[in-house]
Amino acid sequence: MTPYPPSLERVIQSLVKLPGIGQKTARRLGFFLLTAEKEDVIEMAKSLEDLTKYIQFCENCHSIAEGSLCEICKDPHRDQGTICVVEEPADIFIFERTGFRGLYHVIGGVLSPLDGVGPDDLNLQDLLKRASTAKEIILAINASIEGETTTLFLTKLLADQDVTVTRLARGLPVGGNLEYVDDLTISRSLSERVKVNNG
Amino acid sequence: MTPYPPSLERVIQSLVKLPGIGQKTARRLGFFLLTAEKEDVIEMAKSLEDLTKYIQFCENCHSIAEGSLCEICKDPHRDQGTICVVEEPADIFIFERTGFRGLYHVIGGVLSPLDGVGPDDLNLQDLLKRASTAKEIILAINASIEGETTTLFLTKLLADQDVTVTRLARGLPVGGNLEYVDDLTISRSLSERVKVNNG
Numbered sequence: 131m132t133p134y135p136p137s138l139e140r141v142i143q144s145l146v147k148l149p150g151i152g153q154k155t156a157r158r159l160g161f162f163l164l165t166a167e168k169e170d171v172i173e174m175a176k177s178l179e180d181l182t183k184y185i186q187f188c189e190n191c192h193s194i195a196e197g198s199l200c201e202i203c204k205d206p207h208r209d210q211g212t213i214c215v216v217e218e219p220a221d222i223f224i225f226e227r228t229g230f231r232g233l234y235h236v237i238g239g240v241l242s243p244l245d246g247v248g249p250d251d252l253n254l255q256d257l258l259k260r261a262s263t264a265k266e267i268i269l270a271i272n273a274s275i276e277g278e279t280t281t282l283f284l285t286k287l288l289a290d291q292d293v294t295v296t297r298l299a300r301g302l303p304v305g306g307n308l309e310y311v312d313d314l315t316i317s318r319s320l321s322e323r324v325k326v327n328n329g
Numbered sequence: 330m331t332p333y334p335p336s337l338e339r340v341i342q343s344l345v346k347l348p349g350i351g352q353k354t355a356r357r358l359g360f361f362l363l364t365a366e367k368e369d370v371i372e373m374a375k376s377l378e379d380l381t382k383y384i385q386f387c388e389n390c391h392s393i394a395e396g397s398l399c400e401i402c403k404d405p406h407r408d409q410g411t412i413c414v415v416e417e418p419a420d421i422f423i424f425e426r427t428g429f430r431g432l433y434h435v436i437g438g439v440l441s442p443l444d445g446v447g448p449d450d451l452n453l454q455d456l457l458k459r460a461s462t463a464k465e466i467i468l469a470i471n472a473s474i475e476g477e478t479t480t481l482f483l484t485k486l487l488a489d490q491d492v493t494v495t496r497l498a499r500g501l502p503v504g505g506n507l508e509y510v511d512d513l514t515i516s517r518s519l520s521e522r523v524k525v526n527n528g
Contacts (some may be wrong), residue, residue, distance in 0.1 A: 132425045137384055141380050144373040170346055172381055184336040
């Protein structure tokens, strides 16, 4: 079988490294790029190169930034006493959409002994330091098994500090139909039930 | 809502131009690239840049090439008398997988008056020239409405030439179940039925 021209093959092999993009999709994208506007392809190349140049991690919260501090940590109008602890920088933008106006702390993953991720691999040292001056730490870690373990670990880690520690509620997703919600979620929604009258 | 850092946003807006990649997927890929190996991202950028530099179109068949002629047109061992006419360069690699050993001619699309694509927009002039020295022209255009129109047009265009003109068979896909095949395909498979005995 005739191979693709080397420079096309190289693009395809690069694209295949992206998550959710297999050989077939990569080939389709490769051929698309061949006929795409040359300026668009150059711009894509340039933007990727610049990404590696300009993006760094915020010294304070470990989110992504284009300087030593991210836009959120630089903003004096945000509630400096509330710190929302998340796994990854991408999570921050999810909470930003809700109108949350506190600060964040990216721990950079979850505890996962099987993958060799222990407490030392997460950004916990400066979380402790930041917690000492905060009013509330919200643990906004994913509800996966590793995430729950990490939440538990962080709860214990922060127990000695003079700070309120909370975590996200577990329960029915809004708009969720009981019939389609898994049993564990139902069970959590039951045990974390909320009082609705004053009786 | 806090915007993404500009260089991340720029990558996302570049990725969104790819077919089948929406805002959400582009964002996911963008965040993936942030944490990907720096060398991989640089290599992706470089490969895209090189693609625009090195890929050109074959002077003979209009397929993609890294010189003035593509690998297939350069190969003297291929059947020089059989030319398979396809819409796009990507189609060539589909036929290559079948073991076809003739040459190709990429017309660069199909006739589509609604999109303003007329005969002058396709690579037909040199197809006529090549047809004059060929034994067989195989019209391997997609079986879409525009494709069928184009096949018909090419058949008429080549009618005066001393060359056998064939087109791909229409019929049941191999492994296809009658129940799931559309009526038009059934109807074509019936009208193009093939004799299997000598009676």
